[in-house]
Structure formats: structure tokens, C-alpha cells
Amino acid sequence: MNDYTLTIKSDEKKGVLYDITDVITAYGANISYVHLFVEKNNMGSINLELEHVENIEDLIKDLEKIKEIKSVELHGSQLDIYGKRIIIIGGGAQVSQVAMGAITEADRHNIRGERISIDTIPLVGEKSLAEAIEAISRLPRVSALVLAGSLMGGEITRAVKKVKEESNLIVISLNMPGSVTDYADLIITDPIQAGVLAVMSIADTAVFNIKRLDGNIRF
DSSP states (O other): OEEEEEEEEEEOOTTHHHHHHHHHHHTTOEEEEEEEEEOTTSEEEEEEEEEEESOHHHHHHHHHTSTTEEEEEEEEOHHHHHOEEEEEEEOHHHHHHHHHHHHHHHHHHHTTTOOEEEEEEEOOSHHHHHHHHHHGGGSTTEEEEEEEOSOOOTHHHHHHHHHHHHSOOEEEEESOSSGGGGGOSEEESSHHHHHHHHHHHHOTTOSOOGGGSOSSEEO
């Protein structure tokens, strides 16, 4: 069984998504991610990440029998294409330095066959940061979060705690005042090193194994 991504173009009509999921369910496949939007020609576009698909060819043929569907395209899964994902959140200056370390290290692993992508979002304000962190649980492929700021606590800490309780997310924090460091797996002083270790903590091609550390380690 394999994982796939399907891009389905269809008429924008009520009930189409129900018909699509009905076919997928009949094949015993699991939908791990859905992204829907309406194109400028009023055509519906549905991107589906499917897991545990036994017979993708027959599944596509049955989807194409739905009269509203105009086309079905088959792709590799987003995990296969873009790989694991690191998100760096915090102040602009710190985020840029963490990103420098992460991108440099990711390049070293990706040329050896790994797939790791880096996302950044410079933000200020406790509420904005907390909302961004909580939203990570709704994003696909996220393996690690780096908190790059100078002071984080309160709502931010509660958001980090919640996300860690809901997933196996690795959290790396810069060494800063505030309670957020209490819930980080690693606390790093050097932002470039934080980016490097974020990549090493999720890379299959890395020797470093964060699970060997006993949590909340400062460097």
C-alpha cells in the first residue's frame, strides 16, 4: 500500500465532495489532508492526500465516473515531494538567523536524498504568536518548531504545551526569558546552531538523535 496525492477538478456543485469521499472510503483508503479552493474559472479544485491505497488505478477510474468531475491527476505525496517540515516562529532578526542555520543544514541532508523544507514567519505579539503555534497542529508534515524570540511566556507557553500534548512535535527554543523554555526539548543560545540542530533532530540521514537526550537540555 502507498500514499498518493490526487488533484481533482470538478464542477462547483453541492454534494461533489461527498461523492468523492464515498468512493475513497469504498477502497479503504484514509484521507490525511484536504485542500479545497475555487479557481478563477469557477472550477472546483480538490487536493487530497491519501494513505493506505491498495489500487490507485481503479480508484481513479471510479472517481472519473462521477459526472461532475472533469479530471483526476495523480501525484506523489507531499511528504515524498517536500518531506518533513520545520517551522520557525518569532522575531524577524532571530528568525532569519535560525533560518540560515536550518537551510544550510537542510541542503547538506537533501543532497543525500533527504527531503526537508523550512518555513518561517516573523511575528510579534503574544496573541499572534500563540495563534500561529496552535495552528501548527492543523498543518501537514510539520516535524519541528523553532521558537526564535527574546521573551516568550503566557499564552505562547500554553499554546506550545497544547501542541506538544497533541503531537510528537519537536520544539527547540532560543535561550530566552519566559516560561516557554520549560516545554522545549532543546534550548539553544546560538540561533544558527538552533537551526542546524532542528534539521539534525528530524533528518533520517543525521547521526544526532534528540530522543537520547532527557528533555529540556540547554546549550
